[in-house]
Amino acid sequence: MTDPAPLILTLRLDADRQARFDALRAMYFPPERNFLAAHVTLFHKLPGDALSAIVFRLSRLAEGTPPPEVKVEAPYLIGRGVAFRLASPAADALRRDLAQDWRDWLTPQDRGKSRLHVTVQNKVLAAEAKALLSNLSPDFSPSAFKSPGLDLWRYLGGPWEHEAGFEFTAVSAPLPLAGEGKGEGR
Structure with missing residues (x-):
C-alpha cells in the first residue's frame, strides 16, 4: 500500500x-507547464x-480568523521566472502558528521562513525572465486585498486536486455609534 x-x-487570492495573476500566467508561463x-x-x-486532522485544524482556524490583509508588492526575479512579492503580517502569523502545530510533519522547505509570492512565469530562459521583469516593473503599482480563505489541495504529480476550502469568517467588532448602547430608553 502506498501513502x-x-x-x-494555499492562501486564497481575492477574485x-x-x-489578474491568472491572465499574466496565461501570457507568460510556458503553456506545457x-x-x-x-x-x-x-x-x-x-x-x-493526515487529511482529517488538517481539515479539522483549518476549519477551526478559519472560523476564528478575520480575512488577512495582503499587500501586492513589486515583481522580482526567481531565477528563471518572475513572481510578485506579497506582504501580510497576519498571513505570516497564521502560517507560523500552523507551522508550530505541524512541526513534526514539515519538510525542510516548509520549516523555512515564509516568503509569500505569486509566480507568473517560471522555467524560462533567464533573458526571457529579465525581459518580463523589465516589462512589468514600470507599470506596477502596489495594491492590497483581503484574503477570503485557505484552500487545501492534493498533489497529483503535476496537477492539483481541490480537497477543501476554508473561509475566514471572523469579523472585527464595529465601533458603537455615538449614543448607542448607553441605556437611553426608559
Whole structure:
C-alpha cells in the first residue's frame, strides 16, 4: 500500500487578483507547464494521510480568523521566472502558528521562513525572465486585498486536486455609534 499523495495549503487570492495573476500566467508561463491557477503556497508538502486532522485544524482556524490583509508588492526575479512579492503580517502569523502545530510533519522547505509570492512565469530562459521583469516593473503599482480563505489541495504529480476550502469568517467588532448602547430608553 502506498501513502496518499501529499497535501498543499494555499492562501486564497481575492477574485480581482486571481483574474489578474491568472491572465499574466496565461501570457507568460510556458503553456506545457501552466496547468495550475495562480496561487500563494503556504505549505508545499503536508502528509496526505493526515487529511482529517488538517481539515479539522483549518476549519477551526478559519472560523476564528478575520480575512488577512495582503499587500501586492513589486515583481522580482526567481531565477528563471518572475513572481510578485506579497506582504501580510497576519498571513505570516497564521502560517507560523500552523507551522508550530505541524512541526513534526514539515519538510525542510516548509520549516523555512515564509516568503509569500505569486509566480507568473517560471522555467524560462533567464533573458526571457529579465525581459518580463523589465516589462512589468514600470507599470506596477502596489495594491492590497483581503484574503477570503485557505484552500487545501492534493498533489497529483503535476496537477492539483481541490480537497477543501476554508473561509475566514471572523469579523472585527464595529465601533458603537455615538449614543448607542448607553441605556437611553426608559
